[in-house]
Amino acid sequence: MSVIKLPESIEDVVVNLLRLANTKLPQDIGWALESAAAWEPNAIASTQLGAVLDNVRKAGLLGRPMCQDTGIPVFYVKGGYDPSIADAIARGVERATREIPLRPNTVDPLTRENDGRNLGRGMPVIHHLPSDGDYTEITVLVKGAGSENMTRLGMLDPSDGVAGVMRFVVDAVLDAGGRPCPPGVVGVGIGGMADECVAMAKRVLARPIDEENPDPVLREMEEDLFVRLNGSGLGPMGLGGSATVLAVRIDKAHCHTASLPVAVNIGCWATRRASVRLGAGDAVYSQGAWL
Amino acid sequence: MAVKRIRLPLSRDDVRGLRIGEVVSASGPLVTGRDAVQMRALDYHDRGKVVPKELEGATLFHCGPIMARGPNGWTVVAAGPTTSARMDKAGPEMIRTFSVRAVIGKGGMSQDVLEAMREVGCVYLAATGGTAVSLAESLPRVRGVEWEDLGMAEAMWLLEAENLGPLVVAMDAHGNSLYEDVRRSLKRS
Numbered sequence: 001m002s003v004i005k006l007p008e009s010i011e012d013v014v015v016n017l018l019r020l021a022n023t024k025l026p027q028d029i030g031w032a033l034e035s036a037a038a039w040e041p042n043a044i045a046s047t048q049l050g051a052v053l054d055n056v057r058k059a060g061l062l063g064r065p066m067c068q069d070t071g072i073p074v075f076y077v078k079g080g081y082d083p084s085i086a087d088a089i090a091r092g093v094e095r096a097t098r099e100i101p102l103r104p105n106t107v108d109p110l111t112r113e114n115d116g117r118n119l120g121r122g123m124p125v126i127h128h129l130p131s132d133g134d135y136t137e138i139t140v141l142v143k144g145a146g147s148e149n150m151t152r153l154g155m156l157d158p159s160d161g162v163a164g165v166m167r168f169v170v171d172a173v174l175d176a177g178g179r180p181c182p183p184g185v186v187g188v189g190i191g192g193m194a195d196e197c198v199a200m201a202k203r204v205l206a207r208p209i210d211e212e213n214p215d216p217v218l219r220e221m222e223e224d225l226f227v228r229l230n231g232s233g234l235g236p237m238g239l240g241g242s243a244t245v246l247a248v249r250i251d252k253a254h255c256h257t258a259s260l261p262v263a264v265n266i267g268c269w270a271t272r273r274a275s276v277r278l279g280a281g282d283a284v285y286s287q288g289a290w291l
Numbered sequence: 292m293a294v295k296r297i298r299l300p301l302s303r304d305d306v307r308g309l310r311i312g313e314v315v316s317a318s319g320p321l322v323t324g325r326d327a328v329q330m331r332a333l334d335y336h337d338r339g340k341v342v343p344k345e346l347e348g349a350t351l352f353h354c355g356p357i358m359a360r361g362p363n364g365w366t367v368v369a370a371g372p373t374t375s376a377r378m379d380k381a382g383p384e385m386i387r388t389f390s391v392r393a394v395i396g397k398g399g400m401s402q403d404v405l406e407a408m409r410e411v412g413c414v415y416l417a418a419t420g421g422t423a424v425s426l427a428e429s430l431p432r433v434r435g436v437e438w439e440d441l442g443m444a445e446a447m448w449l450l451e452a453e454n455l456g457p458l459v460v461a462m463d464a465h466g467n468s469l470y471e472d473v474r475r476s477l478k479r480s
Contacts (some may be wrong), residue, residue, distance in 0.1 A: 009350060039313040041348060043292045044292070044312065044314070044459055044469075045420075046292070047292055047314055047457045047459070048419050048457075048459075050457075051417060051422045051425060051457055052421065052422060054422070054425055055419070055421070055422035055423070055426075058424040058428070059423075059424045062424060064368060064369060064423075064424050064427075065357065065368070065369050065423065065424075066356050066369075066421065066423065066424060067369065067371055067421040067422075067423045068354070068355065068356050068368075068369035068370055068371050068423040068427075069371070069373070069421075069423075070357070071353070099358060101359065101368065102357070103356075103357045103369075103443060103444055104444075105440065105444070112327075113304035114442045117443075132411055144421075145374075146373070146374045146398075148399075148422065149374070170479055171479070176474075177398060177399070177470065177474065178397060178398040178417075178420070178470065179309060179374045179376055179397075179398040181421050182399065219444035228480070231478060232477050232478050232479065233473060233476055233477055233478055234473060234477060235473065236419075237397060237398070237417060237459075238398060238399065238421055238470055238473060239417060239459055239461060239469055239470070239473065240469065240472070240473040246292055249429050252315060253303065268420065268421060269420075269421060270421045
């Protein structure tokens with residue numbers, strides 16, 4: 001955690017957040033990877049986990065993005081609503097793209113035109129979370145396409161129940177195979193409406209994986225899925241082995257009595273995030289999100 | 292695990308000597324190419340337009356790197372493999388048309404691609420997804436760039452590898468796929 005005295009503009013803060021998230025893996029994810037490497041019995045899987053850990057060390061030392069897919073940054077802003085923050089975040093994204101550098105990833109969905117700024121219609125992605133606190137928190141989750149493309153939403157029948165939800169998650173992860181760069185974090189949303197269900201599945205990826213789920217039922221489901229997925233044999237990069245997921249994170253919301261939505265949003269081994277808390281006179285950075 | 296050193300470009304015989312489960316590191320010339328390169332290369336070929344000669348018999352790296360232009364030309368900043376399954380549809384045609392000898396990527400490719408690999412003599416080498424800094428260090432020279440108009444991620448970068456790895460032989464020229472073997476034995480309970 002580092003404390004920086006303000007004045008530091010939101011634009012500067014966003015550049016700092018993106019640099020931190022892209023070049024330094026959060027400690028909880030790093031520990032989980034090291035523990036997976038220590039336990040892995042499969043020889044090929046061990047080469048993959050070794051290569052990942054080696055890469056993380058080099059990225060940190062050289063201050064380079066650990067993955068070439070620097071993704072699309074998803075911003076969660078918690079605090080009072082400030083209409084000027086979207087422009088400031090956009091300026092930060094554009095500058096970070098040049099300075100770090102980040103790969104220019106955003107394109108028009110139909111023409112595939114890329115103006116090189118990581119901006120464009122609907123960008124940057126910003127979610128506002130209302131809060132009564134006298135500070136503003138910004139968390140960025142860096143989301144690459146390899147994992148994002150494996151997102152699944154199921155509008156299950158209520159009669160499918162918990163067993164149906166569990167089956168849906170297992171299938172989503174195993175059918176994705178090596179494509180989302182396992183072992184990573186599996187985000188699960190249960191309930192809500194379709195859009196909120198997917199939003200929950202993504203938002204939980206911004207929570208540190210060593211932070212216990214406060215809901216005992218969800219916690220048990222997380223542990224059960226963790227054991228089942230790591231016993232599946234999929235392994236790192238889908239090449240076989242034990243380490244298939246680092247963690248499963250679940251959130252839920254009430255839903256319609258005739259619905260049972262479930263969404264899976266996967267974070268790759270490089271589940272990258274960084275947060276900042278902006279108080280009266282300082283900016284406190286952390287990679288254990290407060291979200 | 293023992294790592295076998297291989298020299299690029301691979302000959303048909305080199306390729307047939309590789310088996311799934313082997314771990315290699317590769318040195319020599321390769322080209323990057325993913326969605327857009329594959330589409331344009333096949334389109335140009337169909338219409339009789341000139342395609343960069345480096346594609347013939349190439350080692351094709353499914354990668355959209357981060358590149359930086361300095362006073363001494365281009366350097367590779369970050370270069371990990373991208374998801375190869377996106378190239379499944381035109382993959383067999385790509386391998387057959389240009390006699391691609393090796394594809395470096397992640398996540399594997401379809402049964403149709405495996406069949407084309409067996410027929411032509413081509414292997415799929417799995418690089419560790421996301422290890423972009425380590426792999427960039429093993430790509431010390433940039434020989435050039437083709438089709439730069441496709442953008443940084445999609446352009447065809449002509450690179451020189453030095454002990455690029457570890458690369459797992461995950462689909463070989465004998466019809467074997469490690470991904471298929473893993474998929475078949477998955478426990479879903």
